[in-house]
Amino acid sequence: MILIIHIRIHTYVSMSSSRKVVELFYDVVSPYSWLAFEVLCRYRNVWNIELKFKPAYLAGVMHGSGNRPPGMVPNKFHYMTTDLKRLSNYFGVHLSPPSNAFEAMFEKGTLNAMRFVTAVAEKEKEGDMLVERVSRELWKRIWSTDQDITQPASLTEAGLKAGLSANEVEEILTLSKSQPIKDKLKSVTEEALEHKCFGFPCTVCYVNGKTEVFFGSDRFELMAYCIGEKWVGPQPANPTAKM
Numbered sequence: 001m002i003l004i005i006h007i008r009i010h011t012y013v014s015m016s017s018s019r020k021v022v023e024l025f026y027d028v029v030s031p032y033s034w035l036a037f038e039v040l041c042r043y044r045n046v047w048n049i050e051l052k053f054k055p056a057y058l059a060g061v062m063h064g065s066g067n068r069p070p071g072m073v074p075n076k077f078h079y080m081t082t083d084l085k086r087l088s089n090y091f092g093v094h095l096s097p098p099s100n101a102f103e104a105m106f107e108k109g110t111l112n113a114m115r116f117v118t119a120v121a122e123k124e125k126e127g128d129m130l131v132e133r134v135s136r137e138l139w140k141r142i143w144s145t146d147q148d149i150t151q152p153a154s155l156t157e158a159g160l161k162a163g164l165s166a167n168e169v170e171e172i173l174t175l176s177k178s179q180p181i182k183d184k185l186k187s188v189t190e191e192a193l194e195h196k197c198f199g200f201p202c203t204v205c206y207v208n209g210k211t212e213v214f215f216g217s218d219r220f221e222l223m224a225y226c227i228g229e230k231w232v233g234p235q236p237a238n239p240t241a242k243m
């Protein structure tokens, strides 16, 4: 009996320590990050990986890297609009651009939303997947149902839908305005810049002592190759949608 328990514990420890760490730096302003996020959530149980979410601030990455949002270049903006439509089907993620995407992305922005997610991360307990659920609700609002994500009432609604209680949402809203949370979002954004990120999604994989950085939701085939896993398309439960 003792031997069996020992073997089980040993197997669990060695399995978890051999998992390849994959970090996803994202901001809910970025629809391509939503695609990458959903793909990694699906592959979390297919690949031998430990997925870590890194909510950060894309405007800070743009500024710090000297880049410029593709949506600000009219031809890229036009391309993105068409591209996102076909990607929505392909990835099986219900993407529908906000009626005024320029206003939503660049005038309203996501500073409050990403501080909110950062505060959620601070409160998250192992296994409750709060960051995942809240991020998804925020993406749904901005990139699916054309709803605001800047006002406290909007963040509250997203938090409640994600399964937080009214009291928890209130506590997280207050926390999201605190200096430590502002600093935390800044430091995760700086971490992304240390990896030389210039846009999102930015996925950092740690495997065999090496760090591999990938930009975009269109690099999964290469990522799989680099980390020694198998890519079967964006919907592993429905592998006919191959990339």
Ligand SMILES: N[C@@H](CCC(=O)N[C@@H](CS)C(=O)NCC(=O)O)C(=O)O
Pocket: 029, 030, 031, 032, 033, 067, 068, 069, 070, 198, 199, 200, 201, 215, 216, 217, 218
């Ligand atoms: N080809 C990438 C494009 C991703 C993308 O355009 N991300 C935007 C944010 S939504 C960005 O940060 N772009 C920076 C850049 O293009 O330099 C994909 O398919 O995922």
